[in-house]
Amino acid sequence: MHTPPHRPSRPARPLSALVTVAALALAASACGGTASSGKNSADQGPGKPGGTYTVALTEPNHLTPGQTTDSYAIQVIQGLFDTPVTLDPKDGHVLPLAAASVESADQKVWTVKLRPDGVFHNGEKVTAQSFADAWNAAAYGPNGWESNYYFAQIEGYPDLNPDEGQQPKGDKLSGLKVVDDTTLQVTLSAPFSQFPMMLAFTAFAPLPKAAFTDTKAFDAHPVGNGPFQMDGDWVHDQKIALKKSASYAGTRKAMADGVTFKIFTSKDTAFTELQAGNVDIMTTVPAARAPEAKRTFGDRYSVRPSGTMDYLGLPLWDKRFQNPELRRALSMAIDRPGVTQAIYNGVFKPADSVV
Template sequence: MRVRRLAAWTALPLAVTLGLAACGSGGGSGGAGDPDAAVRIEIAEPQHLVPTNTNETSGSQVLSALFSPLVDYDEANKPHEVAAESVTSSDNKVWTIKLKPGYTFHNGEKVTADNYLDAWNYGAYAPNGQNSSYFFEKVAGYADLQGEKPKAQTLSGLKKVDDLTFTVTLTEPYVDFKTMLGYTAFYPLPKAAFSAPGVLAEGYEQAPIGQGPFKMKGNWQHDAKVEVEKYDAFPGQQPKVGGVEFRIYQQPTAAYADVLSDNLDVIKTIPTENLSTAATDLGDRFQQSPASSLQVLAFPTFQKEFSKPEVRKAISMAIDRDEITKSIFKDSQQPARSFVSPVVAGYRENTIGTAGAFDPAKAKAMYEAAGGPKKIELSYNGDGGHKDWIDATCNQLKANLGVECVGNAEPKFADLLTKLKQKQSVGLFRMGWVMDYPSMENYLGPLYSTNGSSNYYGYSNPEFDKLLAEGARAATEDEAIKKYQAAEDLLAQDLPVIPLRYGQNNFGHSTKVKNVHVDLFDRVDLLKIERA
């Protein structure tokens, strides 16, 4: 995304979890300016820590410490090689990836082409149930790895050339494949990750072995913390700190209190209730930066009461985005009326048209004519600071549609995702998305294609899938964008989700750190941060 994806906190990206407030300045924080000291960064309880199974931002933040991507992105959102020496293709269909020499896993294994092939085949094989399996769909042979009894266990499109070179053959040309390789699912796995070919070793996820700038320090302490320490043999840019304690919080306000008292070094999302005072509380330690996040309310389109686009459109028109953005978020976010973020090429303003216009009278008439339900439930994760805006949205729906509306907080984002995967009834539900890689397609394919990895709403439109596929096969980025825009126009008609807000990073840090940067993907840049 590099890992972006599903986001838990209100400013988006996954957030926060078990409150460790008043736990002192432990975690090996060390003295001021001590390069061997660890820094403490808030996250939520990750859902997973296996690269091909991690599709939320807290897990991806941890993995960004443990792994080095094939490519990363420059300030213009263009890919540049990191662990890869080169990524080339003459036809956008057959790609050759050469690895930089000198990389080793944290257990001493040399990184080779086999480590990428093993990891990608594991992620693509359907019986393994990996959340990010979707990202290998473009590789030749993917279809043979699907179903209850797959025809094959390895992707025919992956071929080893030598220890540091392999080729990837796609089923169709894809102009953005190099850009895509920055995503978490494309990290390698060591031989030690497997107990047998294609079988993940029991316990690997509790102490993942990567080839990045940090290595695990002990095991993942669920609902408490994940600790990593600098890996001295890393051949790339070395971090300026000795380690990171990813501290898990359940309540954003507890994390904020810890930052104020210097018991936590970075909070990636200032709680909404603290936005109005953050500049005073933190001074120049309150910072903002562009983000790729998008906040939506999603419909279970497979449920009869929400199956009509007219019902969905009426609910959208009954919500005053501008008022909530101003009153709840203190203008720290922007109202959204499109399905992709302004940070990517191809963005157009207000693609949902009249569905994004606040019109209570028209909304109520449309809702009643379409037979909308008398009661609406809005489900959200309680560990993400969403209660205030959910309550405000419910109040608007009560007043403008004449319905009963209740908010339902699931304890953790992972809990909500589990219920959604099981298609349990949760009513409307809040979702956040942080891009995986900078492409318009990344806002459309994973979320809305029939087999999208994060399509929790049951939305399916064959014409949408067709346009998305045509865009992926386009010879140039400009041609691809035209197809993606046409696909977005179909979303505007069907409205499986209601775009609400674009986020920006509103973050803060303690007096003990400096050079804190949060990127477009809601990740703290672990190579820039240092002790103050």
């Protein structure tokens, strides 16, 4: 289960789910493998600006940032959208992206100052309202957007997500205040010093007005504020094509003229196509084929740290698992080194904590 460092290989689970199950951590990912076929189609040659290339992908579920936590969708979304910040791959510290700064005096009330030159691919200006609208849509429970729980720490979240059988008290987070075009004030329900790190996740990307006029059409052809824009509609089960955005003024300048995500039914099928030279890059090499990838691709196979965690969750609503001593015994009985070696070919490492 090699995964890119930005996302787990499966949708993340709500915090409430992590609380209500007993998580027996099996293995935390030590690395993620990326391989290239060596037949890159970039016209200018390897390492030079311009040209196009293809990336193997499995079918995403959505391309609207707030509607998905799927790792395959996020590979595309990260090219289409700039979130407020990003994380330095070297040490994980926060770097400005769509935002110029994210600051707080008390860790509860945060001020997000945006870059004044941000624009969407359709020419619409990126404003604080663009972020507020996107976050409210994701946080509003009846919408059923997958990233909903990422907004649980913002004041007013319970009013948008009442208990079953009750109606929401509103459709906007009371903790969001648009001060002006480039200033968004975010009030959390409690102090949280790591809030800026959360803003690097794709769920916190802005959305233009078009995202709310026809959500289905937007999902097939999202309009973002990132270095790449859609080149035609998403052709389900076939491809998603992106091209370099001429209007992008941010810090992540596109090196390539375009990228096409070729969609495959499985990672194994994609890996076979990579070996045949029918695709240029695969970012998630199947764990079982990691040794083969290393032999086949040599220095074109790279290994990177990843944030994936696999775990065995036990349903605490079942009385059989409510005894913590039983859960502890099951956890102690798991041979983590054996699992990581036999199943994951040593590319994962045993977890010693949930964090």
